[in-house]
Amino acid sequence: xxxxxxxxxxxxGLCRRAHEWLxxxxxxxxLIFVPCASAEARKRFPQxxxxxxKKDLTVITDEGAVFFGPKGWLMVLWALTRYRDWAYxxxxxxxxxxxxxxxxxxxxxxxxxxxxxGI
Amino acid sequence: xTIGISTYxxxxxxxxxxxxxxxxxxxxxxxxxxxDVFHGNESLADSVNHLLVVGFYLINFGYVSLALKLGxxxxxxxxxxxxxxxxxxxxxxxLGGMHFFNLFIFSRxxxxxxxxxxxxxxxxxxxxxxxxxxx
Numbered sequence: 001x002x003x004x005x006x007x008x009x010x011x012x013g014l015c016r017r018a019h020e021w022l023x024x025x026x027x028x029x030x031l032i033f034v035p036c037a038s039a040e041a042r043k044r045f046p047q048x049x050x051x052x053x054k055k056d057l058t059v060i061t062d063e064g065a066v067f068f069g070p071k072g073w074l075m076v077l078w079a080l081t082r083y084r085d086w087a088y089x090x091x092x093x094x095x096x097x098x099x100x101x102x103x104x105x106x107x108x109x110x111x112x113x114x115x116x117x118g119i
Numbered sequence: 120x121t122i123g124i125s126t127y128x129x130x131x132x133x134x135x136x137x138x139x140x141x142x143x144x145x146x147x148x149x150x151x152x153x154x155d156v157f158h159g160n161e162s163l164a165d166s167v168n169h170l171l172v173v174g175f176y177l178i179n180f181g182y183v184s185l186a187l188k189l190g191x192x193x194x195x196x197x198x199x200x201x202x203x204x205x206x207x208x209x210x211x212x213x214l215g216g217m218h219f220f221n222l223f224i225f226s227r228x229x230x231x232x233x234x235x236x237x238x239x240x241x242x243x244x245x246x247x248x249x250x251x252x253x254x
Contacts, residue, residue, distance in 0.1 A: 001238070044251050045249070045250060046249065046251055047249055048248045060248065060250070064247050064248050065240075065246075066245050066247060067240075067242065067244055067245060068245045068246075071244075074241050075240060075241075075242065081235070084234055084235055085231070085234045085235075087241045088234060088241045091241035091242050
């Protein structure tokens with residue numbers, strides 16, 4: 001695997017912040033950021049359900065494997081040199097349900113969090 | 120030569136010999152680990168191995184040197200041997216501690232490098248979609 005395409009929500013402040021932070025991190029796998037449901041995204045993935053990608057972060061490998069929501073976040077973490085061990089730790093069967101709950105909660109409230117944090 | 124001086128000399132001889140023996144063991148057997156950690160880059164593995172052994176020597180000889188002084192008179196051979204056994208015992212414990220610390224470092228480096236080069240994603244995909252290759 002050489003690159004991961006990250007379909008992110010360009011309207012949310014928290015996501016833009018996350019994007020800036022990710023851009024600076026050393027990576028083991030390249031991350032390509034594409035706004036979700038954009039013309040670019042539709043061109044790259046013609047058969048993907050783009051309405052679904054607006055709801056939560058979507059990550060797609062260059063082989064076409066789709067990771068949605070919390071799994072997408074774990075894949076992003078996995079791509080980072082400093083945090084690959086954390087991706088495996090958080091994906092362990094004992095921790096995965098909690099990881100999914102926390103990430104989904106943050107994701108669902110991303111607009112409120114962005115507003116409260118003023119970003 | 121007084122018994123005290125003899126005790127010191129024997130202490131130094133035993134401690135130095137033990138330190139050299141442990142350091143050589145580490146140097147010889149740690150290499151395999153390091154070559155694995157650095158994915159076959161032997162010159163890098165040898166360099167790190169050598170640097171680790173230098174640190175090992177410095178800490179151990181430092182301890183041996185600091186712990187030399189007895190602080191009391193040794194008047195008989197029996198007292199000399201008793202003093203010697205306490206000192207050498209301490210050196211052995213320090214060497215043992217350092218040795219396990221080195222092993223811990225080797226195994227942690229190896230585990231980290233295995234995680235870093237693990238090609239399997241931590242989670243399974245939710246779906247598959249065709250990717251439009253860029254022209």
